Every structure is written in C-alpha cells, then in structure tokens.
Amino acid sequence: FITGMMGPYMRPMAVNVPLAMLMSLVVALTITPWMSYHILKKEAEHASQHAAEHGGHALHEEAEGASPLLTKWFTATLLPFLRHRWMRWALALFIVGMMGFSGLLVLWRKVPLKMLPFDNKNEFQVVVDMPEDTPLEKTAAAADALARYLATVPEVVNVTTYVGVPSPVDFNGLIRQYYFRTAPYYADIRVNLAPKKKREMQSHGILLRLRKRLEEIGNANGALVKLVEVPPGPPVVATITAEIYGEPGLPYSALQESAEQLRQRLAREEAVVDTDSTVEADQPKYVFVVDREKAALSGVSVAEIASTLAAFEQGYTPSMIRSDHEVNPFYIKLRLPRADRSSIERLAAVYVRGMKGNLVQLGEIGKFVLTKEDQSIYHKNLNRVAYVFAETAGRAPAEVILGMQSDLKKNPLPKGTWAVWTGEGEWKITVDVFRDLGLAFAAALFGIYILLVYNTGSYLMPVIIMLSIPLTIIGIMPGFWLLNAISARPVGGFENPVFFTATAMIGMIALAGIVVRNSIILIDFIHIRLSHGVPLWRALVDSVAVRARPIFLTAGAAMLGAWPITLDPIFSGLAWSLIFGLFVSTAFTLLVIPVVYWAVYAKRADHDALPQSG
Numbered sequence: 001f002i003t004g005m006m007g008p009y010m011r012p013m014a015v016n017v018p019l020a021m022l023m024s025l026v027v028a029l030t031i032t033p034w035m036s037y038h039i040l041k042k043e044a045e046h047a048s049q050h051a052a053e054h055g056g057h058a059l060h061e062e063a064e065g066a067s068p069l070l071t072k073w074f075t076a077t078l079l080p081f082l083r084h085r086w087m088r089w090a091l092a093l094f095i096v097g098m099m100g101f102s103g104l105l106v107l108w109r110k111v112p113l114k115m116l117p118f119d120n121k122n123e124f125q126v127v128v129d130m131p132e133d134t135p136l137e138k139t140a141a142a143a144d145a146l147a148r149y150l151a152t153v154p155e156v157v158n159v160t161t162y163v164g165v166p167s168p169v170d171f172n173g174l175i176r177q178y179y180f181r182t183a184p185y186y187a188d189i190r191v192n193l194a195p196k197k198k199r200e201m202q203s204h205g206i207l208l209r210l211r212k213r214l215e216e217i218g219n220a221n222g223a224l225v226k227l228v229e230v231p232p233g234p235p236v237v238a239t240i241t242a243e244i245y246g247e248p249g250l251p252y253s254a255l256q257e258s259a260e261q262l263r264q265r266l267a268r269e270e271a272v273v274d275t276d277s278t279v280e281a282d283q284p285k286y287v288f289v290v291d292r293e294k295a296a297l298s299g300v301s302v303a304e305i306a307s308t309l310a311a312f313e314q315g316y317t318p319s320m321i322r323s324d325h326e327v328n329p330f331y332i333k334l335r336l337p338r339a340d341r342s343s344i345e346r347l348a349a350v351y352v353r354g355m356k357g358n359l360v361q362l363g364e365i366g367k368f369v370l371t372k373e374d375q376s377i378y379h380k381n382l383n384r385v386a387y388v389f390a391e392t393a394g395r396a397p398a399e400v401i402l403g404m405q406s407d408l409k410k411n412p413l414p415k416g417t418w419a420v421w422t423g424e425g426e427w428k429i430t431v432d433v434f435r436d437l438g439l440a441f442a443a444a445l446f447g448i449y450i451l452l453v454y455n456t457g458s459y460l461m462p463v464i465i466m467l468s469i470p471l472t473i474i475g476i477m478p479g480f481w482l483l484n485a486i487s488a489r490p491v492g493g494f495e496n497p498v499f500f501t502a503t504a505m506i507g508m509i510a511l512a513g514i515v516v517r518n519s520i521i522l523i524d525f526i527h528i529r530l531s532h533g534v535p536l537w538r539a540l541v542d543s544v545a546v547r548a549r550p551i552f553l554t555a556g557a558a559m560l561g562a563w564p565i566t567l568d569p570i571f572s573g574l575a576w577s578l579i580f581g582l583f584v585s586t587a588f589t590l591l592v593i594p595v596v597y598w599a600v601y602a603k604r605a606d607h608d609a610l611p612q613s614g
Helices: 006-029 031-039 041-053 068-083 085-107 136-150 171-176 203-220 252-268 292-298 302-314 344-348 397-410 425-456 461-468 471-487 502-531 536-567 572-601
Strands: 123-129 156-163 186-193 224-229 240-246 272-277 284-290 316-321 330-334 351-353 359-361 366-372 378-380 383-392 417-420
Touching: 006 031, 006 425, 006 502, 031 041, 068 085, 068 536, 068 572, 085 471, 085 572, 123 136, 123 203, 136 156, 136 186, 136 203, 203 224, 224 272, 240 252, 240 397, 240 425, 252 272, 252 383, 252 397, 252 417, 284 302, 292 302, 302 316, 302 351, 344 366, 383 397, 397 425, 425 461, 425 502, 461 471, 461 502, 461 572, 471 502, 471 572, 502 536, 502 572, 536 572
Parallel strands: none
Antiparallel strands: 123 186, 123 224, 156 186, 240 383, 240 417, 272 383, 284 366, 316 330, 351 359, 378 383
C-alpha cells in the first residue's frame, strides 16, 4: 500500500511481521501443547477426579478457573450497566467523547505529527551559503570560524571543511543536489560525533543545542548556516518546500518577489529555521562591448577578442610535462595574476593581435560595461517556478504549513502568483504516506471483518468483536499527549517533542489484529457458557472473570515486549502506540464487549432476566 520511496523502507516490516506471527502460530499449535501435556499431566488428573465427583457438571454452576474476588468485582461492575439503559448510553457517550477528544488533541496541536522522527547518527553536515558575489577567501574565513567553534564541542570528534567544492555526496546530498555546490560562495562542513554509547545526548539534541551559536557565527560573517541531519527515511529537498507559480506572461521577477516575500514570512514563524529561496543576490558582471567599426579597421575579429579575454581570465594550457615517476602528466597553465585579471584598467590594456599581425589594446576597440548577472530560471513540468525552503526546530512541519496556508488565505501573495506546498518536501511524502496507511488500515479492517463473518456466520457479531479496535485511539492520542507533557524538555531554546509518526501509525494498524483477539476470547467463552445453559448475564460475568487474567497476561507481555523498542529513535513511536493502545483498549474491552453483547442479544435470546439488586 505504501507508494513512493517510503515503500522500500516499510516493506521489511510488512514481510517480517506476518512471518513472525506464522511461526508463533506453529509453536502455539505444536510445541506449547506438547510441553503442557508433560507439565500439567498431574493437574489434569486431579481435575478429572474433581469433575467425576461433581457428576461432570462443574461448568454449569460456577465458571472453572474464575477467581472469586474477580467474579465478585466484575459482577458489581457489570450488573449496573446490564440493568440500566441510561448507563449503557452514558458509557457509549463517554467513549465517543473520548474519541472526539483524541481527535481534538491533534487539531489543537497537542500531539505533533511528523512523517519520521529524527535518527541518532554519528555525523551531521553544516551547509554554508554566502551571497553570490562573495569571493572564495571570505567564504573560507566564515567556514573556518564555524569549524573552530565545532572543534570545541565535547561530542565532536573531527571536522572537515570543503570550500568551493562539494563534500562527498551521500543519498541526502544526491536528492538535494549538493553536487552543484561548486561556486566560491559555497562551503560544506562535515562533522563526526562520538559513538552513540559514549555520549548522553542524541545527535538531534546536539544540533538543537548548537544551532543558535552557529547561527550567530554565521550572521557575524554574513553567511546563511544550515544544519543538515542524516534523514532516517527518504531524503527530501527541504522539510518545508513551497513552489511559487505564476500566470502565463507574468515576468519571472514577479515569482521571485513572491518567493522572497514568502521566505520572509516563514522566517518570522516560531521555530522555523534555515529559510532560503532560489532567488539569487545581484552579481556584478562586466561585459566587453566591441566597437565593430574600430575592430574592423584594426583587423581584429570578435572571436579573437573573446579567446584573448578567456585566456587571460581563465587561463589556457599550451603544453604538458611528463615525468617518469608519475602516471599522469603535469599540465602547464598560463594565467594572469589575480591582481591583473581583477582590474578593468589592466584588462583594457591587454593587447590583441589583428589579422595583419598588428597589436591593438582592447580599450581602443571597445569598452567594459558594468551589468548584473542573469538570474537562474527554474522550471518544473515545463512551468516556471521559484522555490522557498525552510526547516523546523522542535515544531511539527504540518503545523507550520497549515498555519502558513491559513495565513495566505487572509494575506495572499501578489496578484497572479500562488504557493503550492505538496509538490516537494516532507509534506508531500507525509500526505502520501498517511493516505496510504489509512487505506492499508481500511483494508486490514475489511479483511478482519470478512474472516470474522466466515468464522461466526453472522454479520453483526464481527462488529461487536471489532469494537475493541477504535478503543485503541483513546489510549494512543492521549498517551502521546501525556508523554510530551511528562518527558519533552527544551534543548538549546527549542522544543524537543515526541512526534506521532508513520511508525506510530503502523503500530496503530498492528493493534487492530492484536486487540481483536481479546474480544474473540471473551465472546468464545460466552458461547461456551451459554451452551451449558447458563443465563446470559452470568455468561457475561464469567467470561470477563475467567478470561481477564489471560487477557491481561497477553497484553502485558506485548507491552513489555514493546518496551525496549521505545529506546530506538525511529521505531519508538510504534512501541508507544502498542503500549498506550493495548493498555486502554484491554481495560475498556472487558467492559464494553459484555455491555454491547447484552444490549444486542439479551431480548433476542430471552435472557433479559437479571438477579435482584442488593
């Protein structure tokens, strides 16, 4: 069901979990009965003698294996709901209200949503962007200032700086096109951290702690500093990416103006960092304008002028030298000194050879005119587009984007331009993944329903059994809210919340199959008791009293099994979903399933007679 690049990331889970469940079933049907036979043989003989003494009707009066204390407690708890319709309605309204409250926690932004959490890696990258007219030396000075500070951080092992050339390109750099960072105003800093076991703070927390100081150093040197983490899943161009489009015929400068306006709005948003756009700073450019009449009289062609200027500015290679000690030859490159090729007066004094061998100074056959470098024009699907990029620090990207969309409705961009948020960036993958997971959840529910219809021979009974599934939401969303309220602490002035991620959504889907087993166990025992002629109310009480212990044991085992996963930065969301969902759903299932069963089947089966209260 998962499309896009997230599919390969999620596929191992979809393959391994069914295989693990299948092996568990094989063990439960083979090894467990064999071991039980040998371990419980004496207890079985004692139970047979007890049944013979009571005429083999032990199940008729009192449920075998039920704790008297649990039976008394569940009788006192369930009977009021069975006697009074208003209490059943109150229970239904309470559950619906809690489900609504769980949904409101998301709308109120108390449970932050994100596609994937931040991983705990041993490296990160600092991307330095200077204005486009910055020379290489100034860029190197800014990068060196950042590197000197990073070297003082206790968790940092080493720092490598790349100025004017891209650092080694990884998967994230491939998507972000860092291989194009070859200009003198670009720099990359690769930072290696100490191993995970030798530092207390995770890599994301370290970056939150360092961010403000690195930004201060960057601002002091006129640099835009971006902190780039290794993504745990499919990389994106930027967490928040807005595409600015315009009406046909609108000049590209209008798109750039809107992009810059949107970038400034994002920069004012709380916890939005690393704002950038594809709008380039003005770069001065000198163009040599040839006086064609004078050039013709001097016998100098435009091609000769162009080749001469290229040779003096960029240099040329007239020959090469070979060495017996080297495999590759050494190339000889001739080029003017930097001081000469940076002076318009010096370039104007350069001689160019005419067709008759005469030498003419460039200043005599033309002049240098100061202009601006043309802006790069970006296209997507044949449409002109300008991009705006941003990252978040301690805030859910969805919250920022939804807030910006609402703001743009009140204060739109200049006429003829608009912003698209779902074209690139994490928001697009988030929308696609949660859509696919929603479809997968619906398919899983439909499959469970079909299996239950086939097994029970009823269309209504599966609905009662599946009532335990929505009860998980009552545990998951408030659980994440409480988790953030208790454990989330700011780092470096930024929030560091626990996000509800795609892995948490997978945990919620997995719960559908787990919690249904509790309902099946209860209803199966209800049918066993009814087959022995026990009244319906007694069958309901006995089912809860007898099955409560195995239900709590299996739920507790599942929660304890998920507990170590909470220590993993990526799959902790899945573990918390299992723990919170199982805890609340198991508790409510023991009450909801018997009450709903009574409400549906009491009058149908003429079992509405209840013991007198008191």
